[in-house]
Amino acid sequence: MRLKSDIFVSSLLRRVFAVGGYAAVLRKGAQEAGAIFIRQRSRLGIETLYAPAPQNFFEDEADTGRKFEIRLQNTEAHHVDSALSSEIRFDPDCWIVEIELDDCDGLFEVVDDDVDRRR
Secondary structure, eight states: OOOOHHHHHHHHHHHHHHTTOEEEEEEOOOTTTOOEEEEEEOTTSOEEEEEEOOGGGSOSTTOOSOEEEEEEEEEOHHHHHHHHHHHHHHOTTOEEEEEEOSOOTTTSEEOOTTSOOOO
């Protein structure tokens, strides 16, 4: 069983604060299974948007972790705003978490786009 969205978000916020960053929930979604989008802002004014990884990145049904893919990388805020607006129209129960850190390594699992898992 996958970790509930609200528990994952709460844990993510604590991990960000523990490494000296700032995090906030910009939009609360469904507590149980809402999709989570992570908006990372850097000191340079650029942003990266992480979205839930497609199902083909999960090994099997026993793989219950949350995985993310990079949807937009090192871009301007208005591009991220536009992408998130589309996601909200598609799924009004989604979560949006904002993180202000230059490096998110180790905070959540990001899948490698270069690996073709669709065999």
